[in-house]
Amino acid sequence: MGKKIKKWGILLFLEAVLLAALLPGCFRREQTLYEIKGSEISEQAVRAQDTSAFRRTDLALTPGVYRVRINVPENSSNITIKVESTDAKYKALRCNPVTLYAGQTGTEFELYVFDRLSQVSLICEFPGGNDGQVESLSLSRLNLGSRILVFCLAVLFLAGDGLVWVRDRILSGRMSWEQQLVFWGLLGAVLLSGYPYLTDYFDLAADGGFHLLRIEGLFQTLRQGRWFPVWVQSYWLYDHGYAVSTFYGELFLLLPVFFRAVGFSIMTSYKMFLFVINGAAAWIAYISFYRCARRRLPALLGSVLYVISPYWVYNLYNQMALGETLAMMFFPLLCCGLYLLYTGDIEGKEYGKYKVYLIVGLSGIVQTHVISTEMTAAAVLTVCVLFWRRTFRRQTFVQLLQAALITLALNAWFWIPLLYMMGQDKYGLNDLVNYSIQGKGTELAGALQLWPNMGAVQTGMFHCEPIQLGIAFWAALAFYGLLRRAGRDNPYTGICDRLAGAVLAVWFLSTRYFPWDALAKVPGVRYLVTSIQFPTRMMAPATALCAFFTVFLACWLGEASKGETKKARGFVKGLLLFLTVLGVGSAVYHVNDIAYSRPVVRLYTAKNMGTEGVGNGEYLLQGTLVSDYYYHGPRGEEGLLWSDYEKNGTEIRMTVENETAQTRYLELPLIGYRGYQLEAGEAAGESPYLTEQRGEHGDLRIAVPAGYAGALRVWYGGFPVYRLAELLSALTISGLAGCFVFRKRKARIRKERLT
Numbered sequence: 001m002g003k004k005i006k007k008w009g010i011l012l013f014l015e016a017v018l019l020a021a022l023l024p025g026c027f028r029r030e031q032t033l034y035e036i037k038g039s040e041i042s043e044q045a046v047r048a049q050d051t052s053a054f055r056r057t058d059l060a061l062t063p064g065v066y067r068v069r070i071n072v073p074e075n076s077s078n079i080t081i082k083v084e085s086t087d088a089k090y091k092a093l094r095c096n097p098v099t100l101y102a103g104q105t106g107t108e109f110e111l112y113v114f115d116r117l118s119q120v121s122l123i124c125e126f127p128g129g130n131d132g133q134v135e136s137l138s139l140s141r142l143n144l145g146s147r148i149l150v151f152c153l154a155v156l157f158l159a160g161d162g163l164v165w166v167r168d169r170i171l172s173g174r175m176s177w178e179q180q181l182v183f184w185g186l187l188g189a190v191l192l193s194g195y196p197y198l199t200d201y202f203d204l205a206a207d208g209g210f211h212l213l214r215i216e217g218l219f220q221t222l223r224q225g226r227w228f229p230v231w232v233q234s235y236w237l238y239d240h241g242y243a244v245s246t247f248y249g250e251l252f253l254l255l256p257v258f259f260r261a262v263g264f265s266i267m268t269s270y271k272m273f274l275f276v277i278n279g280a281a282a283w284i285a286y287i288s289f290y291r292c293a294r295r296r297l298p299a300l301l302g303s304v305l306y307v308i309s310p311y312w313v314y315n316l317y318n319q320m321a322l323g324e325t326l327a328m329m330f331f332p333l334l335c336c337g338l339y340l341l342y343t344g345d346i347e348g349k350e351y352g353k354y355k356v357y358l359i360v361g362l363s364g365i366v367q368t369h370v371i372s373t374e375m376t377a378a379a380v381l382t383v384c385v386l387f388w389r390r391t392f393r394r395q396t397f398v399q400l401l402q403a404a405l406i407t408l409a410l411n412a413w414f415w416i417p418l419l420y421m422m423g424q425d426k427y428g429l430n431d432l433v434n435y436s437i438q439g440k441g442t443e444l445a446g447a448l449q450l451w452p453n454m455g456a457v458q459t460g461m462f463h464c465e466p467i468q469l470g471i472a473f474w475a476a477l478a479f480y481g482l483l484r485r486a487g488r489d490n491p492y493t494g495i496c497d498r499l500a501g502a503v504l505a506v507w508f509l510s511t512r513y514f515p516w517d518a519l520a521k522v523p524g525v526r527y528l529v530t531s532i533q534f535p536t537r538m539m540a541p542a543t544a545l546c547a548f549f550t551v552f553l554a555c556w557l558g559e560a561s562k563g564e565t566k567k568a569r570g571f572v573k574g575l576l577l578f579l580t581v582l583g584v585g586s587a588v589y590h591v592n593d594i595a596y597s598r599p600v601v602r603l604y605t606a607k608n609m610g611t612e613g614v615g616n617g618e619y620l621l622q623g624t625l626v627s628d629y630y631y632h633g634p635r636g637e638e639g640l641l642w643s644d645y646e647k648n649g650t651e652i653r654m655t656v657e658n659e660t661a662q663t664r665y666l667e668l669p670l671i672g673y674r675g676y677q678l679e680a681g682e683a684a685g686e687s688p689y690l691t692e693q694r695g696e697h698g699d700l701r702i703a704v705p706a707g708y709a710g711a712l713r714v715w716y717g718g719f720p721v722y723r724l725a726e727l728l729s730a731l732t733i734s735g736l737a738g739c740f741v742f743r744k745r746k747a748r749i750r751k752e753r754l755t
Contacts, residue, residue, distance in 0.1 A: 011161070011164075012161075015157045015161075018153065019150055019153060019154060019157075022146060022149060022150050022153070023150060025143060025146030025149075025150075026143055026146045026147045026150055027143060028143040028146065029143075030067070030140045030141070030142055030143070031140060031141045032138055032139075032140045033059075033061075033066075033139050033140060033141055034056070034059060034122070034138060034139040035136065035137070035138040035139075036056070036136070036137050036138070037135070037136055038133075038134050038135045038136060041054045041124065041133075041134045041137060042133075042134075045124075050127055051125060051126070051127055052125070052126055052127075052133070053123060053124065053125045053126075054123070054124040054125075054134070054137075055121055055122070055123050055124075056121065056122045056123075057086075057119065057120075057121040057122075058119070059119075059120040059121070059122060059139065060116075060117065060118045060119075060120065061093075061113045061116075061117045061120050062113065062116055062117075063113050063114055063115060063116070063145065064113055064141055064142070064144075064145035065110055065111070065112055065113075065141075065142045065144035065145040065148070065263050066110065066111050066112075066113065066139060066140060066141055066142060067108055067109070067110055067111075067139070067140045067142050068081060068083060068098075068108065068109055068111065068122070068137075068138070068139055069106070069107075069108040069136075069137075069138045069139075069140065070100060070106055070107060070108070070124070070134060070136070070137050070138075071105065071106040071134075071135045071136045071137075072100060072104070072105060072106060072133065072134050072135055073105070073133075073135060074103070074105055074633065076100075076102065076104075076126070076133055076134075077102050077126060077127050077133070078099055078100065078101055078102050078126070078127065079099070079100040079124060079125065079126040079133065079134065080097055080098070080099050080100075080124075080125045080126075081097065081098050081099075081100065081109075081122075081123070081124055081125075081137075082095075082097045082098075082121075082122075082123040082124075082125070083095045083111050083120065083121070083122055083123070084120070084121045084123065085117050085119060085120050085121065086119045086121070087115075087117045087118065087119050087120075089115050089117065091114070091200070092113065092114050092115035092117055093111065093112070093113055093114075093117060093120065094111065094112040094113075094114070094265070094602070094604040095109075095110075095111035095112065095604055095605055096602075096603065096604055096605035096607075096608035097605075097608065098605055098607045098608055099610075101238065101630070101631050102630070102631065103238070103630060103631025103632045103633070104631045107607060109605045109606070109607045109608075110142070110144065110263075110265070110604075110605065111604070111605070112265065112604060122137070122139060124137060142263070144262070144263025145263065147262045147263045148262060148263045148264060151262050166183060178296040178297060179296065181296075181297070181300065182286065182296055182299075182300050185300050185304055186279075186282045186283065186286060186300070186303065186304070188304075189282055189303070189304040189307050189308055190275070190278045190279050190282050190307065192308055192584065192587055192588070192591065193278050193307050193308050193312065193313055193316065193587065193591065194274065194275050194278050195591040195592075195595060196316075196317055196591050196594045196595040197271040197274055197275065199595060200602065201600045201601060201602045202267060202270075202271065202601055202603075203317070203320075203594070203598035203599060203600070203601055204320065204601055204603075205317065205318060205319055205320040205598075206318075206319050206320065206321075207319055207320045207321050207322070207615065208320035209609060209613035210613045210614065210615045211270075211320060211322040211323075212266055212270060212603075212606075212609060212613070213235075213236065213609060213611070213613045213614075214233075214244055214248065214250065214253060214322075215253055215256045215257060215260070215266065215269065215270065215273075216235065216260070216266055216606045216609065217233035217234070217235040217236055217242070217244070218230065218233060218245070218250055218253050218254075218257050219257045219260045219261065220233075220234060220235045220649070221233045221234050221235065221245075221649055221650075222257065224648050224649040224651075225648070226649065226650075228250075228254065229245060229250070229413065229414070230245050231243065231245050231246045231417065231675070231716060231718050231722070232245060232246065232650050232671075232673060232675075232716045233245050233650075234649030234650045235611060235649070236611050236614065237611055237612065237614070237626065237629040237671065238611055238629045238630050238631045238632075238669075239611070239631060239647070239649075239669060240629055240669055240670055240671045240699070241649070241650045241670055241671055241673075241716070242614060242619060242620075242671065243421065243619050243671070243673050244614075244619055246417055246418055246421050246619075247370070247418055247421070247422075247429075247618070247619050248323065248370070248619075249323075249366065249367040249368050249369070249370075249414055251367045251368075251414075252326055252367065252368060255273055255276060256269045256270060256272070256273040257269075259272050259273065260606075265603070265604045265605070265606070266603060266604075266605075266606040266609070267601075267602070267603040267604060274316060277325060277326065277329060278307060278316075280329055281306070281307050281312075281328070281329040282303055282304070282306075282307045284329060284330070284332055284333060285302065285303035285306045285307065285332040285547065286299050286300060286302075286303040288332035288333050288335065288336035288357070289302045289303055289332065289336070289547070289548065289551045291336055291340070291357070292335075292336050292339050292340065292548075292551070293551050293552065293554075293555050295554075295555055295558070297554065297576075298550075298551045298552070298554035298555050298558070299551055301550055301551065301554050301576060301579070301580060302547040302548060302550045302551035302554075303332075303547070304580065304583070305472055305473070305546075305547055305550055305579070305580070305583045306332070306543065306544070306547035308583055308584065308586075308587035309469075309470050309472075309473070309543050309546070309547070309583070309587075310452040310466040310467075310468050310469070310470040310586065310587075310590060311466070311467065311468065311469075311470075311539045311540060311542075311543045312325070312328060312543060313452070313466070313587065313590050313591060313594070314452070314465060314466045314467060315328065315540070317454075317591075317594045318454060318455065318465050318466065318594070319465075323368050323369035323371075323372070324369050324371075324372060324537065324540060326364070326368035326369065327364070327365045327368045327369035327372035327373075327376075327540070328372075328540050328543070328544065329364065329368075330360070330361045330362075330364030330365050330368070331361070331365075331540065331541060331544035332361075332544060332547070332548070333357050333358075333360055333361030333364070334357075334358065334361035334362065334365070334376060334379075334380075334544075335544060335545070335548045336357045336361070337354060337355065337356075337357030337358030337359075337361055337403070338358065338380070338383055339495075339548075340354040340357065341354050341355070341358070341396055341399055341400065342383075342387055342390050342396065343495075346393060346395040346396060347395075351395060351399070352399065354399060355399045355400070355402055355403040355406075358400075358403040358407070359403050359406050359407050359410070362376065362403070362407045363407055363410055363411055366407070366411045366414065366415060367411060367414060370418070371531065371532050371533065371537060372537075372540065374528060374531065374532065375532065375537065375538070375540075375541060376541075378528075379541060384400070406732065406736070409728055409729065409731075409732040410729060410732045410733065410736075411729065412725040412726075412728040412729045412732070413722075413725045413726045413728070413729040413730075414725075416721060416722075416724075416725035416728075417718065417719075417721070417722050417725060420719060420721055420722075421673075421674070421675070424674040424675075425621060425622075425673070425674055426621070426622035427618065427619055427620060427621060427622055428616065428617040428618045428619065428620045428621075428622060429531075429618035429619065430622055431622065435530060436516075436517055436520075436530075437516050437517075437520075437529070437530055437532065437533065437534065437535055438512055438515070438516045438517040438535075439512055440512070440533075440534045440535060440536065441510060441511045441512030441513070441514065441516065441534075441535035441536060442467050442468075442510055442511050442512065442535070442536055442539075443511070443512060444511065444513070445464075446464045446465075446467065446468070447467070447468055447469075447507070447510065447511055448468070448474070449464055449466065449468050450468075450470070450471040450474070450586075451471070451586060451589055451590075452466030452468060452470065452586060452589065452590040452593075453466065453589070453590065453593040453597070454593050454594050454597050454598055466590060467510070467536045467539055468539070469503075469507060469539070469542060469543065469546055470583065470586055471582050471583075471586050472550075472579050472580075472582040472583035472586060473503075473543075473546040473547075473549075473550065475578075475579055475582055476546070476549065476550050476553055476579055477500060477503065477504075477546075477549070479553075479575060479579075480496060480500060480549075480553055480556075481500075483557075483560075484496075484497075490556060490559040490560055491559060492552050492555045492556035492559055493556065495552050496549065496552050496553060496556050499545060499548055499549035499552060500549055502545050502549075503542055503545045503546050503549055506538055506541050506542040506545060507538070507539070507542045509535060509538040509542075510535050510536050510537070510538035510539045510542060511535065512535065514535065516529060516535055550579070554576055557572045557575065557576065558572065560572070612626050612629075614626055620671075620698075621671060621672065621673070621694070621698040623698075624671075624697050624698045625697070628696075628697035628698075629697060631669075632669055633645060633669065634652075634654065634666055634667065634668055634669070635666070635667045635695070635696070635699075636656075636664060636665070636666040636667070636704075637664040637665050637666075638660075638664075639658065639659045639660035639662075639664055640656065640657075640658055640659075640660075640664040640665075640666055640704060641656070641657045641658075641659065642654050642655060642656045642657070642666070643655050644711075647669070650670060650676075650715060650716045651713070651714065651715040651716075652668055652670070652712075652713070652714045652715075653711070653712070653713050654711070654712050655709075655710070655711050655712070656688070656704055656708065656709070656710065656711075656712050657708070657709040658704045658705065658706055658707060658708045658709070660706060661706045661707070662706050663703050663704065663705050663706060664703075664704050664706075665691070665695070665701055665702065665703055665704070666688075666701070666702045666704055667695030667696060667699045667700070667701050667702075668699060668700045668701075668702065668714060669699065670699065670700040670714070671698055671699070671700070672694040672695070672698050672699055672700040672701065673716070674719075675716055675717065675718045675719055676690060676700055676714060676715070676716050676717070677714070677715055677716070677717040678690050678702065678712065678713070678714050679712070679713040679714075680708075680710060680711070680712055680713075681710035681711035681712070682710065683708055683709060683710040685705055685706075685707055685708060686705035686708070687705070687708070688702050688703060688704045688705065688708060688712060689702070689703055690702055690703075690714075691703050700714065702714070
């Protein structure tokens with residue numbers, strides 16, 4: 001034991017020394033390598049027809065991360081900035097062209113160099129003449145390359161140490177063969193489902209642009225000095241801001257934001273985040289299933305089939321539905337919590353802890369996807385009604401009530417502002433409830449499609465997207481149906497019957513054959529029904545139930561084969577292996593099709609995405625269009641003067657003077673969401689105030705009284721109820737932490753007394 005401790009100590013010491021030696025580079029100041037002023041750019045630019053271009057072609061760069069910064073006058077036209085290399089080194093320079101739009105006064109972006117380059121070109125193209133189009137252009141070396149190196153080494157050391165630790169446990173006999181199989185099985189499943197992101201490209205699919213902008217918008221907003229939660233992100237819609245943070249949970253986006261802060265590109269940050277999600281989903285599913293079945297191999301089978309299932313992979317890549325993917329990660333916890341509360345020993349010491357699974361699962365869903373939250377609430381309510389006798393057992397009812405109240409209090413900081421904001425105004429999402437969703441369900445042929453591919457049609461069969469349970473799960477249901485008739489009942493028959501029925505019922509909800517439109521006509525439920533947008537979303541809980549069913553199917557088969565012949569037991573093992581092969585084969589076909597059949601996108605520069613990716617514009621003010629927005633400064637009525645204008649995200653500082661004898665109105669380049677605050681400097685007479693009426697395309701509008709002259713500060717501060725909601729969540733977290741510490745201390749004291 002002493003030698004092992006010494007070996008580990010030396011290894012960790014060497015790793016720490018190496019990281020410490022590289023750490024100073026992470027704090028190195030930005031080093032300007034090249035800078036040119038506007039007059040020189042005008043002199044060196046070359047005119048060709050209606051376009052002028054400035055080129056600096058002799059720059060030499062070493063491996064690292066660099067930043068290009070450009071400043072222009074307010075009245076400039078669209079300008080394109082490119083960084084290219086003529087060196088014959090494959091992908092040694094990674095950077096996308098960036099457009100500086102009319103109305104912007106400057107921008108900056110990163111480029112990544114992976115080898116020594118001696119012929120790097122910095123190109124600036126602008127329409128018309130070249131006089132006064134650019135004020136300055138610079139290229140700087142950042143410390144982000146050192147940060148990336150330290151981070152990658154730290155992760156590599158952590159992974160290597162973990163593998164060495166696993167090896168030691170295997171050699172010392174402290175890890176059983178089942179535990180080894182679980183470790184390698186989950187690792188293999190994560191790598192298989194993440195296969196398309198082992199490339200240097202990806203496909204933005206339907207929702208990718210929206211979710212990448214959520215990450216970049218949150219990153220840029222936090223960089224501007226805002227605290228989390230931010231409620232309204234800047235950066236969107238030509239810097240007008242977008243209330244996506246209020247309506248869409250962003251707690252888990254802090255991880256890819258951290259990757260961006262380290263220095264990784266937006267594409268790499270997103271891919272790394274998806275691998276973390278894959279790993280977390282596999283681990284959560286295994287822990288949840290094992291906690292219910294108490295058997296490792298059935299739990300492994302269910303968790304592996306879950307993270308390689310067609311709909312899981314579909315959400316990852318076909319749709320890039322990040323919110324729904326994150327919600328699916330927590331569905332197994334929800335299944336686990338409900339199962340334990342309804343089947344566990346109500347007099348047992350562990351019974352009071354089962355609600356933790358519900359609390360964590362529900363909180364995760366609330367924080368990631370509002371539509372999944374609605375479906376989850378309906379599902380939990382349905383379970384409570386169907387099993388009402390057990391629901392109203394005193395112990396069970398108390399645990400369910402505590403889980404609900406703790407979940408609400410814990411997440412109050414998110415859902416209270418969301419509901420409050422929805423009551424303050426009308427948004428684009430209010431128009432969506434008028435649409436019929438019946439025809440958006442899956443047709444029978446598409447739902448029964450056995451081999452998934454990338455596809456493009458959502459509800460049909462030809463070239464169909466993989467909105468399906470998959471061949472492995474259908475085979476599991478079919479085998480159970482056949483063997484159930486011939487086999488004998490055992491302790492797992494009841495749960496298998498109920499789960500099989502639940503799977504088929506929820507699957508039916510995902511089709512166009514369920515009367516969604518008729519249900520939407522029921523008073524009081526139209527909004528809840530139509531807000532799910534697509535019945536196919538029901539495939540997410542159906543997939544989770546399928547995985548849960550497969551776990552108990554394996555237990556049922558194992559129990560049925562007890563006392564049987566060796567041939568019968570071999571048949572059971574062969575059947576489970578066959579299900580695994582079907583699932584793996586289906587996933588291999590699916591991810592291979594994704595990796596090789598989709599349009600290639602290499603997104604290194606976040607600024608290349610633009611700012612318009614709002615999807616259907618659910619969180620825009622009702623009546624406004626994405627096409628209405630563009631970069632611009634303040635706009636005021638005649639007689640209104642302003643100066644010292646500074647805009648930092650959703651905060652604006654300026655000096656205003658009203659030279660007239662009447663109230664004049666000033667419009668600011670911010671979407672006029674409720675919750676903006678105005679602070680005016682001291683002056684005689686009335687002070688400026690925010691008006692109820694908004695300006696052009698919903699811009700924030702300020703009334704400036706006659707004769708007012710002074711400073712203004714506008715920022716998004718939300719409402720007092722936001723602070724109360726945050727306080728409630730903070731008190732809940734503190735209370736839960738205090739209870740945990742108190743119980744641990746009480747248990748330790750009891751143990752000491754017994755010894």
